[in-house]
Amino acid sequence: MQACVITLGCQMNEYDTHAIQSQLAGIGYSFVDNIHDADLVLLNTCAVRGKPVEKARSILGALRKEKRRRPVTVGLMGCLAQLPEGQVMGAQFGVDFMLGPGALTDLIPALQQKGFTSFAFKDELRDYAPPPPQGVLSAHVAITRGCNHKCTYCIVPTTRGPEVSRPAADILREVEALRAAGVVEVNLLGQNVNSYGLEPGLGPHRKLLPGFPSFAELLRMVGQLGLPRVRFITSHPINFTDDIIAAIAETPAVCRYIHLPVQAGSNRTLRRMAREYTREYYLERIAAIRSQLPDATISTDIICGFPGETEEDFEETLTLYDAVRFDMAFMFIYSERAGTPAAKHFDDIPHATKVARLMRLIERQKYWSLQQYRRWVGQTVEVLVKGPAHEANLMQGHTRGNHTVVVPNTTAPRPGLYSVRIAHATPHMLYAEGAAVPEGGFVTTAVLN
Ligand code: SF4
Numbered sequence: 001m002q003a004c005v006i007t008l009g010c011q012m013n014e015y016d017t018h019a020i021q022s023q024l025a026g027i028g029y030s031f032v033d034n035i036h037d038a039d040l041v042l043l044n045t046c047a048v049r050g051k052p053v054e055k056a057r058s059i060l061g062a063l064r065k066e067k068r069r070r071p072v073t074v075g076l077m078g079c080l081a082q083l084p085e086g087q088v089m090g091a092q093f094g095v096d097f098m099l100g101p102g103a104l105t106d107l108i109p110a111l112q113q114k115g116f117t118s119f120a121f122k123d124e125l126r127d128y129a130p131p132p133p134q135g136v137l138s139a140h141v142a143i144t145r146g147c148n149h150k151c152t153y154c155i156v157p158t159t160r161g162p163e164v165s166r167p168a169a170d171i172l173r174e175v176e177a178l179r180a181a182g183v184v185e186v187n188l189l190g191q192n193v194n195s196y197g198l199e200p201g202l203g204p205h206r207k208l209l210p211g212f213p214s215f216a217e218l219l220r221m222v223g224q225l226g227l228p229r230v231r232f233i234t235s236h237p238i239n240f241t242d243d244i245i246a247a248i249a250e251t252p253a254v255c256r257y258i259h260l261p262v263q264a265g266s267n268r269t270l271r272r273m274a275r276e277y278t279r280e281y282y283l284e285r286i287a288a289i290r291s292q293l294p295d296a297t298i299s300t301d302i303i304c305g306f307p308g309e310t311e312e313d314f315e316e317t318l319t320l321y322d323a324v325r326f327d328m329a330f331m332f333i334y335s336e337r338a339g340t341p342a343a344k345h346f347d348d349i350p351h352a353t354k355v356a357r358l359m360r361l362i363e364r365q366k367y368w369s370l371q372q373y374r375r376w377v378g379q380t381v382e383v384l385v386k387g388p389a390h391e392a393n394l395m396q397g398h399t400r401g402n403h404t405v406v407v408p409n410t411t412a413p414r415p416g417l418y419s420v421r422i423a424h425a426t427p428h429m430l431y432a433e434g435a436a437v438p439e440g441g442f443v444t445t446a447v448l449n
Contacts, residue, residue: 001028002031002038003024005041006043009052010046012145018140019130023105027111035072038072043076047080048079048156048337049332049335056089060090073114075095075096076098078100079159096115097117099116137184138384143189144192145164145190147163148163149192152274152342152346153303154337156191165209167211172225178227188233189233192235192236193234193235195239197217203276223254234259235260237277256293256296256401261301262282262320265321266317267279268310269306272306274341283323300330301329302331303333305353307336321361325371326365327368331362367427373426373429376425380421381400383418385407386415394406394407394408403429405432407434420432423435
């Protein structure tokens, strides 16, 4: 029996795909990349923006054609399956079963029973740990699932449910198994990892649940397991405490890469987004990070053109860029999601205005990325090389600060950890000694949808 699992979206979905594949492998499936060779196709979807939803629709269309040609079982999984929009789509394209992201452990019953659907958030998922992937150097470990926040543009609390922390003992066991399997980098995952172990609720003053360590304590524990690199993503500014900054500073294995989504630079927009902090609070957190971790890489997420964003609001995002000097930014134009408060209550702004603002942001980010990346020229850094780069004779990897680095394959003939000297920087790439800088423009991470 052959299965093809298609993953759209974030690192949590990649982790869930590994959990799906582990369950399938346990009942005898092997895996193929091509839907035409598969007896079973599972589509693990994302519903955060319009683009991945359209991609899912197009893949489901191709799968409906395949089902007309030959017997093949199709399952719709992930965030889209949790939403009425996805359930209508699943029925329209004739999928055999649907499972929401909180019902991964229902996969085997779903395979046995066509027409099966499950959208309940299962308790056992909290304790579910897939076996270590084989032959990889870098792996994800979920530490929390779901989100208690209510950002007005975001569908995640609906699709992934309220925040749940996994017991620390399970996390440590999973990390230990990954280390034993040869993994050198773990990425601790959650919608808001900083609120790991906290009691239900919101805000900066939540107490710890009985028997749970704080996120800072968990970082220290994972950092002592002997892995060279420990990362975490994603953080919410409201829970990014001094204790977490201290844990990063004191724990050599924890990479000094902090992704701290700000989303907007104006207090008016932050309030309308229900982000729970102000521009001033965010800048104070950045100052605290910079004072304790002067060499940290800081990246962010920005939504450009949120409904009602004025020119003055947008200018404040630009001035925030100048105040923080992010190393990297993941820039998105606002995309309305049905079922979110922003879609219900606020009027959208013209697409052309959103795109024009995004272009200005990209230019500003390009400037600051270049300044930040140039700090590394002449320095010797650790790179985790993961495989070949697009260009001939080059390998590609990441620094501890998550900068992409290209390295000559004579220096790094195979995946692994290397120490290299940085010779050049562009706004999106570092070049190790001996790696020629190709002609070409700035590759942005902005998403136009
Ligand atoms: S913190 Fe906000 S943006 Fe992040 S997952 Fe939760 S609701 Fe969505």
